[in-house]
């Protein structure tokens with residue numbers, strides 16, 4: 001390999017490091033949970049975990065593990081095939097039916113990840129004559145998926161319904177054949193819930209289709225965890241839902257799109273991440289099926305998650321921190337400066353709390369933060385411990 005090329009790569013890496021943006025991965029030595037064991041220079045440490053998407057705490061659930069282990073024995077380890085060649089087991093169709101039933105849609109289609117589901121959604125359904133109108137804070141996978149389609153792109157300012165209407169009018173004025181509005185259900189960096197009622201009203205007024213990425217909601221928000229369309233009372237007015245099996249629903253991996261039958265049928269024919277990528281592993285499919293069954297009935301876990309969310313918000317506010325307002329288990333502690341966010345993450349690490357600092361380009365310049373996430377795997381003592389650690393670390397750094 002050319003030395004010039006490797007030197008170029010090394011200088012890019014040095015630039016990332018110099019900008020303070022280099023991400024280092026810490027190693028966890030056991031299962032994902034509310035308390036995790038983390039490898040450190042002086043051995044293994046137990047820490048309270050405030051940054052997993054393990055909202056209902058199902059990532060290490062005994063019944064899910066049992067279902068996955070049984071499928072491993074009955075259906076084998078892997079499929080070694082894409083779905084349409086020889087990669088569809090009864091399990092895959094069962095899981096698709098369970099997702100569709102859960103979200104009130106005709107059918108669902110599985111992907112290796114929601115990143116793939118969002119990458120697959122737009123290109124087969126919309127052409128150059130069509131328009132996609134996307135919230136400016138939408139997840140990276142939506143941005144990439146939109147780029148892969150030939151449809152004309154419009155962007156509206158985050159949650160700004162006047163701007164959404166302006167963009168819908170512009171798309172209509174440009175003669176768009178079909179218009180599709182796409183939004184995250186819960187915005188992962190801020191924890192805000194999309195204004196789905198107003199979005200659906202506007203979409204109906206301008207004849208647009210509505211797609212929602214509900215990765216940070218399915219399983220723990222809404223009745224039975226049916227997500228933001230249920231919570232906001234719009235239900236079936238949302239035409240397409242994309243979601244993940246890698247967060248609340250067991251946290252393994254996998255993504256899906258749920259929608260009406262012709263949409264799913266066309267995606268099975270044309271979606272490239274579906275046609276040209278391996279089938280979900282049987283143990284993941286079986287574990288996810290069990291996770292959906294558990295999540296639907298888990299009002300107790302949703303109540304616990306809500307209790308932690310309220311307590312943690314109140315505790316940090318009383319301690320003097322600035323939080324972004326909201327009602328979801330995503331609680332961003334705003335620090336502004338990227339270096340301060342990193343120092344705060346380190347101070348919390350030293351106090352036994354596992355968090356991650358987020359700064360530009362993941363969030364806008366000057367909006368660096370520690371994004372905390374609540375989980376039903378945490379208990380009340382963990383929340384007290386974490387509030388005390390935040391207060392102590394915040395004082396030591398002069399933040400509060």
Ligand SMILES: Cc1ncc(COP(=O)(O)O)c(C=O)c1O
Pocket residue numbers: 112113114115116118139141184188213215216243244245246253254255
């Ligand atoms: C809003 C949103 N969409 C899509 C994804 C991708 O999901 P997956 O991990 O299944 O690829 C994520 C994960 O970070 C997300 O937060």
